[in-house]
Amino acid sequence: MQRWLRVAVGLSGGVDSAVATWLLKKRGFDVIGVYMNNWDHIEEGNSICPRTKDEADARYVCEKLHIPFATVNFVKEYWNEVFMEIKFERLHNHAIDKLGVDLVATGHYASTSWDPEATQGMDSGVKLLCSADPLKDQTPFLCTLQQKQLRRALFPIGSLTKTQVRHIAREQGLGRVAGKPESMGICFVGKRRNFDSFIDQYIEPRPGKIITLEGKFLGHHNGVHHFTLGKRIAVQGCHLGYFVAQIDAEKDTVYAVRSSILQAFFFILIVAQIR
Numbered sequence: 001m002q003r004w005l006r007v008a009v010g011l012s013g014g015v016d017s018a019v020a021t022w023l024l025k026k027r028g029f030d031v032i033g034v035y036m037n038n039w040d041h042i043e044e045g046n047s048i049c050p051r052t053k054d055e056a057d058a059r060y061v062c063e064k065l066h067i068p069f070a071t072v073n074f075v076k077e078y079w080n081e082v083f084m085e086i087k088f089e090r091l092h093n094h095a096i097d098k099l100g101v102d103l104v105a106t107g108h109y110a111s112t113s114w115d116p117e118a119t120q121g122m123d124s125g126v127k128l129l130c131s132a133d134p135l136k137d138q139t140p141f142l143c144t145l146q147q148k149q150l151r152r153a154l155f156p157i158g159s160l161t162k163t164q165v166r167h168i169a170r171e172q173g174l175g176r177v178a179g180k181p182e183s184m185g186i187c188f189v190g191k192r193r194n195f196d197s198f199i200d201q202y203i204e205p206r207p208g209k210i211i212t213l214e215g216k217f218l219g220h221h222n223g224v225h226h227f228t229l230g231k232r233i234a235v236q237g238c239h240l241g242y243f244v245a246q247i248d249a250e251k252d253t254v255y256a257v258r259s260s261i262l263q264a265f266f267f268i269l270i271v272a273q274i275r
Contacts, residue, residue, distance in 0.1 A: 006030040007154060008095035009105045011061060015177045016107030018061040019165045020102025020156040020174050025065055025106055032099060033062040035071045036091060038162030057177050064174060070099065092152055103154050109136040111158030112150055117122060126150040133161040210235075212243060224249050 007029045009021045024031050035058040055071065062069035067112050072094055093103045109131035126147060129136040153198065155166055169178035205222040210233060212218065218235050221227070233242045233256050246255035 006032070006099075006101040006105060006107050007103045008032050008034050008091075008099055008101040010107075011182075012037050012107065013167055013177070014107065015169050015174070015180050016109075016157055017058075018107070018174050018177045019168050019172075020105055020107040021061060021067070022065060022168065024154070024158040026033075029103075031065075032068045032070060032101065033065075034091070034095060034099070035059070035069070036057065037071060037073045043247075050095060057180070060176055061174060074103060089149070092149060096152065101139035101153050105154035105156055107157055108138045108155050109133055109158060109162075110139045110142050111156045112153060112155065114151065114153075125212070129158070131157075132159050134212055136162050154190035206252050210242075210254045210256055212255060213255050214240075216218060218242065221254055224252055224254060227254050 007024050009017060009024060009031060011017045011021065011033045013035070019134055021031060035055050037055070059069050070134075072091070092104050095104045111129040111131060113127040113129060128139055128145065128150060130139050130140055145209055151268055160168070166178050169175070200223075203223065203225055206224070208224060210218040210221055218233070218238075227244045227247055229244055229247070231244045233240050233244060233254075235256075240258050242256040242258055244254055245257040247253075248255070
């Protein structure tokens with residue numbers, strides 16, 4: 001292996017990126033941990049910053065593994081470009097240009113066809129590969145990465161399951177993050193207690209209708225941004241459960257089905273343009 005390769009790892013404060021960091025150090029890479037600050041919580045009037053613990057956990061991982069720790073502020077960029085551009089463009093550019101690294105790693109459940117231990121491969125096409133854990137696989141999210149990004153990307157935990165990742169964390173003395181619950185919030189921003197209220201601070205209400213697939217009127221809503229496929233909808237005067245089956249953002253219309261016909265959206269076709 002080319003021992004001179006220096007790698008920046010995007011640390012979230014969670015177990016996945018922590019184990020990714022440990023694996024890279026074990027393989028002989030020169031590793032630096034990088035924590036991204038993507039959100040200014042003063043915007044929400046919070047006196048206590050939710051990211052403080054995550055940043056502390058990221059720093060803890062670096063201290064335990066005896067590697068350098070750095071933070072980078074992408075609040076402005078996050079406002080304008082949101083997540084994909086931040087992690088796989090801004091972070092890559094910052095790490096390579098400012099920190100002088102050769103590669104950038106994250107704790108995503110995915111893999112690539114490029115082997116850093118091989119002497120060649122950087123100039124050939126790199127393929128994105130599925131994770132060993134089908135329940136955690138994140139390749140649908142990563143499938144739009146370009147070759148210039150894949151050639152610089154490492155996904156160290158791609159050959160592991162979530163259970164194995166937690167086990168490694170405990171074995172290697174990273175107990176503080178080993179049992180940390182799954183992040184259910186905005187990636188690299190954090191969890192929101194009430195996501196609807198959070199979104200309402202930045203999006204104007206656009207009232208619309210809630211109807212069945214057959215066209216029966218069920219009620220009104222204050223914006224389609226409050227709904228996701230499969231979300232339960234409370235319909236006044238109806239004890240039967242309704243669930244979101246389709247969203248027409250242009251017409252501000254939400255289509256709902258009863259729980260007995262949830263199979264109406266049991267499959268979704270995903271078409272990705274590979275660049």
